[in-house]
Amino acid sequence: EPNVITYSTLITVCRKGGQLLRAVQVFEEMQAAGVQPNRLTYNTLIGAWRQQGQWEQALEVYDQMRNVGIVPDSITINSLIRGLPGKAAGKGLELLASARSLGVRPIKATYAELLTLCYKEGRWADAWHLYNEMKEIKMRPNVAMYTTMIMVCVKSKEHLRAWEIFDAMRHENVKPTVTTYNALINACANKQHWPSAPRLLQDLLDAGLRPTVVTYSSLVNAYGKGGQWEKAIAVLDDMQAAGVAPNVWTYSSLIRACGHGGEWRTAEKLFSDMQGLGIEPNAVTYNA
Incomplete structure (x- = not known):
């Protein structure tokens, strides 16, 4: 009798093999068999949709996950944000806020993705908020993140803030x-x-x-x-x-x-x- 581990493993194999439709089919078979998906199952399916560029479907799976009472983790949120298109910084920030309200501590890669989205849209104020949020949780930006922050400030004509970021970068001994x-x-x-x-x-x-x-x-x-x-x-x-x-x-x-x-x-x-x-x-x- 297949259990949640069996089904989740099969979905993972399908994802790695690029067999998205088969992964979805296995997920549906799992539910039809009365086997409750766990966080790993949902994360795997979200990742499969993201790899195919189907971010709206990934968000639908996330909503299903939340509706059945499964709390996302940092992997869930990072996978969702990595899958967002170029002009979806607002959605990414919304996902981050939702995750933090649930007690999820996002990983550094999540903040890096969001900073890039903010840069693409010229949202320097949101990028600045993310930067301060990282400082609050004692997360040290890497050189790519500092550089993106500087770029978004320059793009938005916030030159003094760009210099402030550069000074902070050097203070932290991060080499430009x-x-x-x-x-x-x-x-x-x-x-x-x-x-x-x-x-x-x-x-x-x-x-x-x-x-x-x-x-x-x-x-x-x-x-x-x-x-x-x-x-x-x-x-x-x-x-x-x-x-x-x-x-x-x-x-x-x-x-x-x-x-x-x-x-x-x-x-x-x-x-x-x-x-x-x-x-x-x-x-x-x-x-x-």
């Missing part, structure tokens, strides 16, 4: 990555903070990291927004010395910097140089 520095250099793209951009580049180099085309293009953008068109052009020499090829964003930022500085002939030459390198202008270039 190139992506972290790139985001912060983007935060310097204004007349007030542009002098910090080259200092960040130097910090990056001192840390033994290798700048990318995004790093240099962000630096060009910072110089341009700071009204420093000559410094922006000089970045091309730095890129050449480092063996990093400019791209369409680099040249678009350079052309914009020269345009803002009234250097139209220089801008025209850059446009010509760009085409000579086989770099196709885009809408950003033409609007520069």
Whole structure:
């Protein structure tokens, strides 16, 4: 006579083999046989739906789980949040709040997923709340989470908060990555903070990291927004010395910097140089 362990194991095998419909069928057979699914059963089925990108069905299974009185665990919540589409940060935050009200302590990966969702939607206030919540439960963010926090703040023009996160990161001895520095250099793209951009580049180099085309293009953008068109052009020499090829964003930022500085002939030459390198202008270039 099959029991809950037998059925749950079979559902797990079906999930690992990508046999979603068979997993659902086994689940239904289990219920028809009067065998009550347990948390592991529900978690496995939720994971199967998530792997297939069927997040609404995963949520339906979660509702069934709650309706029969089974309390979710951190695995349940993490699986559900990992399955959410790009513009479902609100639903993810709702799931987190629900889990915490039930006494579930989410794992670090859950917060990482939610921070990414908040970044995609530019929800810096929600990301900030998640960051403070992590501090409350003594959960230490990793470098990817700190970087996502900085990116969401920069995206939302909350530059001072981005710097606050960076300071906290260094205080915790979490080493920034190139992506972290790139985001912060983007935060310097204004007349007030542009002098910090080259200092960040130097910090990056001192840390033994290798700048990318995004790093240099962000630096060009910072110089341009700071009204420093000559410094922006000089970045091309730095890129050449480092063996990093400019791209369409680099040249678009350079052309914009020269345009803002009234250097139209220089801008025209850059446009010509760009085409000579086989770099196709885009809408950003033409609007520069």
